[in-house]
Amino acid sequence: MSLPLLAASAEHGYTAPDQSIFWQPLIGSGAFAITRPAIVFALSAVLIIALLLAGTKRLAVVPGKKQMVVEAAYGFVRNSLARDIIGSKDFRRFVPLLFTFFTLVLVNNLFGVIPPIQYPTMSRIAFPLALTVLLYLTYHIVGLRRKGFARYFGGLVPPGLPKLIVPLVFLLELLSVVVIQPVTITLRLFGNMFAGHLILVLFITGAEYMFIDGGLGLKIVGIPTIIMAFVLTLFELFVEFLQAYVYTMLAATFIASALADEH
Amino acid sequence: MYGSLAIVGYGLSAIGPGIGIGLIFAAYINGVARQPEARGMLQTIAILGFVLAEALAIFGIALAFVFSGTNPNG
Numbered sequence: 001m002s003l004p005l006l007a008a009s010a011e012h013g014y015t016a017p018d019q020s021i022f023w024q025p026l027i028g029s030g031a032f033a034i035t036r037p038a039i040v041f042a043l044s045a046v047l048i049i050a051l052l053l054a055g056t057k058r059l060a061v062v063p064g065k066k067q068m069v070v071e072a073a074y075g076f077v078r079n080s081l082a083r084d085i086i087g088s089k090d091f092r093r094f095v096p097l098l099f100t101f102f103t104l105v106l107v108n109n110l111f112g113v114i115p116p117i118q119y120p121t122m123s124r125i126a127f128p129l130a131l132t133v134l135l136y137l138t139y140h141i142v143g144l145r146r147k148g149f150a151r152y153f154g155g156l157v158p159p160g161l162p163k164l165i166v167p168l169v170f171l172l173e174l175l176s177v178v179v180i181q182p183v184t185i186t187l188r189l190f191g192n193m194f195a196g197h198l199i200l201v202l203f204i205t206g207a208e209y210m211f212i213d214g215g216l217g218l219k220i221v222g223i224p225t226i227i228m229a230f231v232l233t234l235f236e237l238f239v240e241f242l243q244a245y246v247y248t249m250l251a252a253t254f255i256a257s258a259l260a261d262e263h
Numbered sequence: 264m265y266g267s268l269a270i271v272g273y274g275l276s277a278i279g280p281g282i283g284i285g286l287i288f289a290a291y292i293n294g295v296a297r298q299p300e301a302r303g304m305l306q307t308i309a310i311l312g313f314v315l316a317e318a319l320a321i322f323g324i325a326l327a328f329v330f331s332g333t334n335p336n337g
Contacts, residue, residue, distance in 0.1 A: 019328055084307070184318045191321035246314050253311070 014209045017201045022123055022194070037121045044107045044121065052103075077102050077248060085252040086259065094255055097138060101131060102248040105189065109240035112197055113233055120193040120240070128189040128247075135251050136182045143258030152258075185250050192243050196236045203229035269327040276323030283316035 025033035055070030063071055077099045082091040105122065112120030122128050143152050156173035157166055203225055210222030291309035295302050 018331075080303075184321075187325055188314065188318055188321050191324050195324050246310065249307070249310065250314065 014206065014213075017198060017205060019194075019198075021201060022197075024119075035124075036119055037124045037127065040111050040117055040119050041108060041121045041127060043117070044104065044111060048103050048107055073103065074099060081245075081248050081252050085249065086256045090259065094138075094252070097134075098248050098252055101135070101251055102244055104131070105247050106241065106244035109193060109244055110237075112193060112240060113200075113236050120197050122189050122243075123193040123197050125186065125190045128186045131189075131247075132182050132186040135185070135254065139254045139258040142255065146259055155260075181254055185247065185254075189243055189247050192239055196232075196239055199232055200229065200236060203232060267327075267331045269331040272330075273323045273327035277320045280316045280318075280320040280323075283319075284313050287312040287316060 022037075024036040026036055026039065027034040051066075052070060055066040058064070059067065078091075078095050081102075082095050082098050085091075086094060108121040108127070111117045112123070146152075147155060153170075153174070156177065157170050161169060207222045207225040207229055210218040210225060214222065287309055291305055294305045
């Protein structure tokens with residue numbers, strides 16, 4: 001689906017894909033264009049709502065197939081992420097947020113390899129950034145409400161440190177909580193999806209170029225290239241699950257550390 | 264033939280996280296081999312460590328594209 005790329009490669013040789021393949025406005029142009037990821041994101045929201053409604057419509061003690069899938073996903077987020085990381089005392093309030101993160105990130109990531117959509121929404125940084133803004137506000141606000149201003153920021157420094165290095169540790173921890181944590185969690189999701197999609201496009205369009213425009217030698221080399229594209233698609237599938245898990249886990253970790261009593 | 268030095272820089276920046284992730288999972292495998300019942304707890308810790316080490320590589324690829332510049336030949 002990278003039309004500009006194919007047009008360019010037909011003229012003079014093969015042009016490797018770069019970041020421009022991700023900019024795909026469908027309606028309009030410029031900053032307010034409705035782009036392909038925007039539509040994929042809306043589609044993912046509709047799909048998640050439909051799946052969850054279908055899975056929870058007729059709740060039974062002995063669950064049916066759909067209910068079982070929904071319960072498995074929910075139970076996974078609730079028990080092995082929220083409860084184990086945040087702690088059994090106040091994890092319940094955060095389960096809806098974490099479940100939203102998990103399903104939204106997972107479905108959008110999976111769209112990266114599901115034909116005919118094949119566009120990982122999170123490879124546009126605006127989408128992970130929007131999720132992270134929500135997370136950022138959440139963990140700071142619950143932390144401040146629980147402990148108050150002085151205790152929240154005072155609690156960043158572990159007790160029992162020599163007096164001299166307390167300001168240094170405080171600055172480092174403040175930088176970590178205010179800047180590094182949100183930036184890394186956003187960039188991680190973005191970077192993984194971006195790089196993975198770029199690699200897939202590189203292998204697939206490369207193999208296509210080798211088969212169509214290449215000589216005999218290139219056609220032979222094209223066979224391992226297309227096999228590699230297949231293998232990397234499977235690897236991407238794995239990475240997509242892993243990143244959804246990792247994003248939710250880090251979100252839970254940040255909330256937990258904002259709520260934790262001591263350092 | 265045109266390449267970008269920024270991508271070479273990314274290759275260099277991926278060495279450290281690569282070694283780090285290898286060490287983390289080596290420790291995880293060791294831990295599980297010694298105490299299989301601790302698998303669940305170790306898994307969370309291992310993935311957390313993996314994620315922190317991986318962040319450096321992700322920074323590398325983001326910066327590689329930020330500083331990749333333009334093709335001087337065309």
